[in-house]
Amino acid sequence: MTWFDKATLxxxxxxxxxxxxxxxxxxRSGTRPSRSALSYITSFAVLLVSGLLLIALGYGVLSHPLVVVVAxxxxxxxSAGLVAEYAPVQARTYDLFAVVGLLALAVTRFAGPRPLAIATLIVVHGVAGLIIFGxxxxxxxxxxAPGRFAWVGVGGALIGVGGIALAFLKAGKPILSADTIFLILAPLLLAMTASFAAGFLGSGTPSGRS
Incomplete structure (x- = not known):
C-alpha cells in the first residue's frame, strides 16, 4: 500500500x-427516524474502522474471512436504513433478509465450500447494492427527495463495482488484475463515501416517505 492510498483512506x-x-x-434531534439514523451510524462506523484497518495492516487484511463479514x-x-426511512412497510422483511444474509455469510466464510461462500457474498451484496443504488x-x-439525494445512488453504484471486483478476485476469476483493483480501491472508497455524504447532506428532511 502506497502513502497515497493511506492518505486517501x-x-x-x-x-x-x-x-x-x-x-x-x-x-438526537429526531430529524430522521431513530432506526434509520442508527443504521447509517453503524454503516459509517464500520467504514471508518475498515479504513483504519487497511491503513494499519494493508490490503492483505481483506483475505481474512472475518473482515469480509464485517465489511x-x-x-x-x-440499505436497511434506507428501507426503514423510505419504505417502512417493507422494513421488517428486509431486516430479516439482512440478518439471515449476514449469518449465512459468516457460516459459509468459515465452514462452507468456497463456491457457496462466493455466491452468498454476491447475493447479499447484490441485493443491498441494488437498494442503495436504485x-x-x-x-x-x-x-x-431532493435531487441531490441521487448522489447516494451513485455511491451505491461505486460500492457495487468494488464489491463485485473483489468477489470475482476471491473466486479466482478477476474482472481486473489484483494490481489494478488495489490501485483503484482507495480512490473508489473515497469517491463512494463522498457520494454518500453529498447525497445525505443534500437531502435535508425528505418528505413523502411511504
Missing part, C-alpha cells in the same frame, strides 16, 4: 467520522 475515514457525527445529531455490514446496514435515484426522480 485517511480522508475517507475523516469523512465517515463526520457523517457519524451528523447522523448522531439527526438521532458486509456497510452495504447491509446502509431507491435514492427513484425517490429523486419522483421528487420524493
Amino acid at each position: 485517511l480522508v475517507t475515514g475523516l469523512t465517515a467520522l463526520y457523517m457519524i457525527w451528523r447522523f448522531t445529531q439527526d438521532l 458486509s455490514l456497510i452495504p447491509v446496514t446502509l 431507491l435514492p435515484l427513484w425517490l429523486a426522480a419522483q421528487r420524493r
